[in-house]
Amino acid sequence: MIFATSGRTSPTADTVEEVAKSMMKRVLFAATGAHGHVLPLLPLAVAARDAGHEVVFATSEGMFGLVRKAGLEPIKAGLEPAEAFALATDHRPDAVPPEEIPVVIAKVFGDVQPRRVFADLTAHLERHPADLVVFEIANPGAGLAAEKMGVPAVRHTIGRVVTGPISAPIKAMTNAVAAELGLTRPDLPVVDICPTSVQEADFLADADRIPMRPTTWSEPGDELPASVRDRDGTRPLVYLTLSTTEAFDVTALRATIDGIARLPVDLLVSTGNAVDPAALDGLPDNVHLQAWVPQHLVLPHVDLIVHHAGAGTALNAFSAGVPQLVLHNPWVDEQRIADTVVAAGVGDRIAQHEIAADAVAEAVGRLLDDPSARAAAGKLAAEVDGMPSPAEVLTRLLAVTG
Structure with a gap:
């Protein structure tokens, strides 16, 4: 009118x-x-x-x-x-x-x-x-x-x-x-x-x-964690997140952390509700542990995300153009997400029952050194942006x- x-x-x-x-x-x-x-x-x-x-x-x-x-x-x-x-x-x-x-x-x-x-x-x-x-x-x-x-x-x-x-x-x-x-x-x-x-x-x-x-929704007052904000940026940043999943084997999580931490990287770990942070004592100096982090603020700073095959987390990584290592369980939905990441050329997968520090370290190191994974992730991010x-x-x- x-x-x-x-x-x-x-x-x-x-x-x-x-x-x-x-x-x-x-x-x-x-x-x-x-x-x-x-x-x-x-x-x-x-x-x-x-x-x-x-x-x-x-x-x-x-x-x-x-x-x-x-x-x-x-x-x-x-x-x-x-x-x-x-x-x-x-x-x-x-x-x-x-x-x-x-x-x-x-x-x-x-x-x-x-x-x-x-x-x-x-x-x-x-x-x-x-x-x-x-x-x-x-x-x-x-x-x-x-x-x-x-x-x-x-x-x-x-x-x-x-x-x-x-x-x-x-x-x-x-x-x-x-x-x-x-x-x-x-x-x-x-x-x-x-x-x-x-x-x-x-x-x-x-x-x-x-x-x-x-579009990732963010809570009012969300801030970039100090461990990310204050880093000197001389080493790659790997982000390991369990997001909102309710269960993840603490032994497998510790093996994942140990495998990544042996590399020359900074590692940010978000445990969510799945694991009590108190169960992860004695961590190396390059590991920063938090229950929750604002994922949308962290991802632009990340060189690689390692996650539990969550649909939302995979989608956020697609949007941010970040390569992924997917730690999936036997359920069809998580296997399909892992399949998708690999088929798109934006990452790799490890079944949760096969997690070992050596396997994780090898996969993370390879993805960080793989320009094709970063390029494929960037192409996918451009598609999302359109x-x-x-x-x-x-x-x-x-x-x-x-």
Whole structure:
């Protein structure tokens, strides 16, 4: 709407406010209650808030603190991961044999969580209608709620999409839940934060994809660690991170540290929740240990990142143009991430059960001396930089809401 700027009439404050309200959209974001699922959606949610739209973020209560730090309003949707796994195993998660764990995971993401998220969000949307629902792809219950309430919806990736043996049972279970509810689960557009060159081929072939540049969300007050800020820069900086993973063998971690530390490098180690730093005493002088570091501030200073095959960490390294050494476990998702890093020429891999100081030292030394890995990582970073920003994607998404 264009207001006249001459003549006798001019817009009143009330008129301007009414126009602003008519342009404001109500957007609901939804993610499973885990850092690796919530964090990738925050940039788009913050972009919506900054554009003046009304934004709520649906997740489990354990993530409310993170959502509030981003300046967003959290609402409860879904179970805490531990609660969902307890229900999927009849409250005996520790008794599940290893070979049955994929079945339990499928039940959690294909049945238990979708049912609870659907119930929570349909109740919310009845009281607080939305113009758009954005949900991460591992949280299909939000899509079911949007379909039930007639709200436009889009999916959102959290990194490289992993298709494997567990994908089919998850899809089948979710489809069964949808049929039970009288819903059809239509194909929806998907905001994809993974660069095309490293995205899953089957996903690229089938998805109505909206690329968006992966943007690391940072907490207010984040600062570069002194061990990075004050270094003289005469030696390469290696960054070893366990990010938000909840478990990593302390013996394997110590062997990794010992292997890297014997090289002429500075080593920054971020243990997260996986390992108690007190269990890593007697470290060499070139090792700097912290529980958490702001990854987006550290990566521009890093020559090599060593990580646990986390989807978000790999994506952050792609964006920063940093070569990677991936320490993966046997699960399909981590193996696929390791496969992707190697195939893209940006790094190498070691299975966690094969970690030894000598093997780590050899791989790290080789990658630091390999200009081709650095060049490939730089090419991938340029691809990321050319992807549309969250603000640009938001404009496209809101155009479909009328």
